[in-house]
Amino acid sequence: MSVLKRNNINIIGEGTKVLLLAHGFGCDQNAWNRMKNFFTQDYKLVLLDFVGAGKSDIASYNPQKYSSLDGYVEDIIEICDSLALKDVIFIGHSVSCMIGALASIRRTDIFEKLIFIGPSPCYISSGDYNGGFDQEAIDSLLEVMEEDYITWARSIAPAIMNSQNGNELTGELTDSFCAIDPVIAKQFARVTFLSDNRKDLPLINVESLTIQCSNDMIAPLSVGKYVHENTPKNTLTVLEANGHCPHMSHPNETVNAIFSFLR
């Protein structure tokens, strides 16, 4: 199984400068559908599905390898090596931000810049750190994921859950289909929400941008500020957009922030 098939690599765009786009938990590369066309004229876009998402090769899933973010970091590096990518601009959403950050620490020769959309180095609050969740909330999430959680999540009206933009997106994103394997997603959730990469932030040695939504329940402003304050050469941009997926819900504002950083 080739790396490119394993991660369902798709390459589009007319430019030479590489943007490597990595989706977050619960998504696949279709998450970039609303944003990618802004870049295709000037960049080469490399799109991927992490194993267990989208059209990746599910048979390649190895629970031991993917029991921590390191397995996903390894995949990112293998993709870059397979395509002989250099001076890559990595754009990650949510958990992928730390995956890209760890990859850049491990292989300083590959990455030129990192762009974090809704990053969090640690989702659980402790001491002075406000990660947005207490341990109990994450335990509940993992407990619910033992049930038929995808059906449940789809069956509950956004109004009942006080969702920040679920109504809008559910109505608008009819062309966006993110596919995840429910079993693999459970382990990915555990790896994602129990990870703590705060100690790695000071080790990031490339220029980076943190794109933070003004009201994000998954990665609140306190987390974005923490990333900014603890990452060398980091720029923080706070969007007016709400929610955790501004690249899907507010693509124009997100793209403007990225262009401002890249120019």
Next chain:
Amino acid sequence: MKMDKIQENKDNSSRLTTEIYDLYSPPVYGKILSIVPEGPIADTIFEKVFVSAYTNNKTFPIRSPLMSLIDIAHEKTHRTLKALEIFNECCSGATISIEKKSST
């Protein structure tokens, strides 16, 4: 839910008796339905309420068991909703297609 499921690990000194279950099931289920619609979510939470009361037998009160069960139901229902909210926010409400693939 069958009482048998609760009693899988039956302890003869259990404070959660069949009588309590029969008596308080309707108001507990009603409490859950006041927060989430009838269906698999409500049924699962309902089951977990009594399993929780049973497995935490030593702290389950002999007096005012109804209030205790209602409190557990309230907490578990809201925690479940919060978990689903987290999941939906991660997926941003996008339509998720569950592909029927074999998993390792």
